[in-house]
Amino acid sequence: MTGDNAYTELAAASVCGLAPYEPGKPPEALEREYGVRDAIKLASNENPFGAADSVRAAMRDAIDNVRLYPDGAGFALCKALSQHLGVDPAQLTLGNGSNDILVLLAECFLTPETSAVYDRYSFVVYRLAVQATGAEARIASSNAPDHAQPFGHDLDAMLALVDETTRLVFIANPNNPTGTWVDSEMLHDFLRALPDHVIAVVDEAYYEYAVGEDYPDTLTWLDQFPNLVILRTFSKAYGLAGLRVGYGISAPGIAELLNRVRQPFNVNSVAQAAAVQALAEQDWVENCRANNRHCMDGLRTGLEALGIACLPSRGNFLLAYVGSRAADCNEYLLRAGVIVRPVANYGLPEYLRITVGGEQDIACLLEALAEFMGKGA
Ligand SMILES: Cc1ncc(COP(=O)(O)O)c(C=O)c1O
Incomplete structure (x- = not known):
């Protein structure tokens, strides 16, 4: 038997080489692990507006x-x-x-x-x-x-x-x-x-x-x-x-x-x-699309003002170049109650992927980022 898991030898060879999918951290995990409540999640490209009442x-x-x-x-x-x-x-x-x-x-x-x-x-x-x-x-x-x-x-x-x-x-x-x-x-x-x-x-x-x-x-x-x-x-x-x-x-x-x-x-x-x-509810979808484009512009501009460049994007997220301190930055944001997505597992350790949330979410994120970069008010 190899490693910690006695069953590894019994598993299909194709499965042994797999690493499990790493999802965005749910807000409950932040509360459990860091004691941070009411976290803002900008880590899994979800729609900040959810679904229509109907x-x-x-x-x-x-x-x-x-x-x-x-x-x-x-x-x-x-x-x-x-x-x-x-x-x-x-x-x-x-x-x-x-x-x-x-x-x-x-x-x-x-x-x-x-x-x-x-x-x-x-x-x-x-x-x-x-x-x-x-x-x-x-x-x-x-x-x-x-x-x-x-x-x-x-x-x-x-x-x-x-x-x-x-x-x-x-x-x-x-x-x-x-x-x-x-x-x-x-x-x-x-x-x-x-x-x-x-x-x-x-x-x-x-x-x-x-x-x-x-x-x-x-x-x-x-x-x-x-x-x-x-x-x-x-x-x-x-x-x-x-x-x-x-x-x-x-x-x-x-x-x-x-x-x-x-x-x-x-x-x-x-x-x-x-x-x-x-x-x-296609009107709802259309509103979400329009909001996403508007908020993405705001997010990109806010990040650029902090010296953080982003890739062009047609999704509801931006890939932001944070540099060698990306992991530290992610940790800082978690403690500040903002969950973004580190992408080192994609081979992009100097980047963070940020979902375009609502205006309030973006303001909180930018404030925490500015503090991290020593540019806070
Ligand atoms: C490019 C891409 N494809 C597929 C999926 C899977 O989405 P779902 O299984 O929620 O439909 C995602 C989720 O983030 C994605 O980013």
């Missing part, structure tokens, strides 16, 4: 029926999504968060004989999902720091790693933790160059924040690229992260395969009811 009401109504299993096929939610997106319900896969679909994709298409490609600084769950299958992870180098999209996806570098063993390629658009994005033309060229046996997973978790300008309208490409899978979620702009609902949009054939490995009741009934109602 969505909360739908959740309360759904609670009356939780003794029953949910609709395993998610009929009402698939119908509402198909109307909202203009796709056939057979093109949809519901997930316990879009995270679930990432794992389903890996489970479905990856074996130790295959490979998957993702960017060096991309969302960490790609690595976890790929490694757990024993498939070869091919990690593409990112854009250089002086690129217009620093540390963003270099699609040519990703394409160069694709060969006949490759089954999945993951593109986060915009990417977490960098906030960087790929524009419509670049992504379209990439998809055209990708061989048919490779599934392009375009992760649009921040779609509702990013949409507009040069952002790709990938839904309109599904007919042209049968190997395209688009992932979206109710966790971000829809303000329902705690409920865990996401979905995939693809060719029916891919959705049918994903549904074979999907757990029968992976999306609970309260989440399904809330998501249906959330889709009907």
